[in-house]
Amino acid sequence: MxxxxxxxxxxxxxxxxxxxxxxxxxxxxxxxxxxxxxxxxxxxxxxxxxxxxxxxxxxxxxxxxxxxxxxxxxxPLAQSDALTVVDALREAAPGVSFAVERTGGVHYEPEYPQFPLDPGGIIAPVEKLLSESAVDGDGRTVGDQPLLKLLARHPELDPDDFLTLGRTYAGAHAEFTRSSPSALLEISGPGVxxxxxxxxxxxxxxxxxxxxxxxxxxxxxxxxxxxxxxxxxxxxxxxxxxxxxxxxxxxxxxxxxxxxxxxxxx
Missing domain, CATH: 3.40.50.1000 (HAD superfamily/HAD-like)
Structure with a gap:
């Protein structure tokens, strides 16, 4: 679109x-x-x-x-695959930050810029965002909502280089692609x-x-x-x-x- x-x-x-x-x-x-x-x-x-x-x-x-x-x-993307990707990208690309797209909305790490269309999600380390016990500000559990995408953003890398890096270090656990002019990876379940x-x-x-x-x-x-x-x-x-x-x-x-x-x- x-x-x-x-x-x-x-x-x-x-x-x-x-x-x-x-x-x-x-x-x-x-x-x-x-x-x-x-x-x-x-x-x-x-x-x-x-x-x-x-x-x-x-x-x-x-x-x-x-x-x-x-x-x-x-x-959906399995929680275990998402956590493996997080660990791999943190090692390969220091400075990376993450957002988690669930069926009910998107949630952010503190360093990740919030989308103008989606303010107000949970702000927490990605490990908490991926936890099944994650709750929003109203005390509602969101961790049981299916995980659609993991988003990874880097403030300095070339967008295409970042895509290649993601596929190289974690491509066995997820599908990597991009559609933004910035270094923003969109990460889905294997084969999706x-x-x-x-x-x-x-x-x-x-x-x-x-x-x-x-x-x-x-x-x-x-x-x-x-x-x-x-x-x-x-x-x-x-x-x-x-x-x-x-x-x-x-x-x-x-x-x-x-x-x-x-x-x-x-």
Whole structure:
């Protein structure tokens, strides 16, 4: 969504809304596939048609936008794997800080900058945030909520170098990707990605990869773009995405997704 479907101000253009509606009217299944958590999907929830499903948190959850973001599929990160990743990254990248994304919200280490859309989470060392006994400021237990993503941020490393480091030191215990321009890693359970969850959803509907058209702009889209039979990189895409795709479209600011949908339907 960000950098692909949405404009830079996080709005959905009138042209894009029309294109998505026309696609579903023509019988095309439309999935939103994003690193965002379900609670950040309000920007498109008013524009969903058909089944209204979104693959969120880089494949860790499938949510029904017609039912208030209800989770209908969950692929969590195990606590033991998350703790192993924390130990590995602390050793490999001193200065790293962490946030924990659970189904009920996100919680932060003291050094981790809070997201403007998600202030007020628990502030504590990541070991406490990952504990099953973690409680919020109101005394409610959050540690029993499934863990969707571990987020790791470094204040100095190059973003792509940080991604390589994470995969090298802890790739056996989790999936590492990134979608931010800063050194921010998004860490999911082994085998969990946009691509693998989209493949599951398509298989249940009898849709093969050769029938799928996918759009993306950042490294967390790479597996999905290479899985899909037809893939488009946005004009504003990361160099790795441009190298991995055979088709290009206009930038997100120029409604590149809508441009392709209109062409396909014509």
């Amino acid at each position: 960000d950098g692909t479907l949405l404009h830079d101000d996080k709005s959905v253009s009138t042209r894009t809304v029309r294109a998505l509606a026309a696609a579903e009217t023509a019988g095309v299944e439309v999935f939103f596939v994003t690193g965002r958590p379900a609670r950040w999907m309000g920007v498109v929830s008013d524009h969903v048609h058909g089944h209204g499903l979104a693959i969120c948190a880089n494949g860790a959850a499938v949510v029904d936008l017609h039912r208030g973001g209800e989770i209908v599929r969950l692929r 990605s946009k691509a693998s969850t989209l493949a599951q959803c398509c298989a249940e509907r009898g849709i093969g990869p050769e029938e799928v058209v996918a759009f993306g702009d950042m490294p967390n889209d790479l597996e999905m773009l290479t899985w899909a039979g037809t893939s488009y990189a946005m004009a504003n895409a990361h160099p790795a995405v441009l190298a991995a795709t055979t088709h290009r479209t206009e930038s997100n600011e120029d409604d590149g997704v809508a441009v392709v949908i209109e062409r396909l339907l014509a």
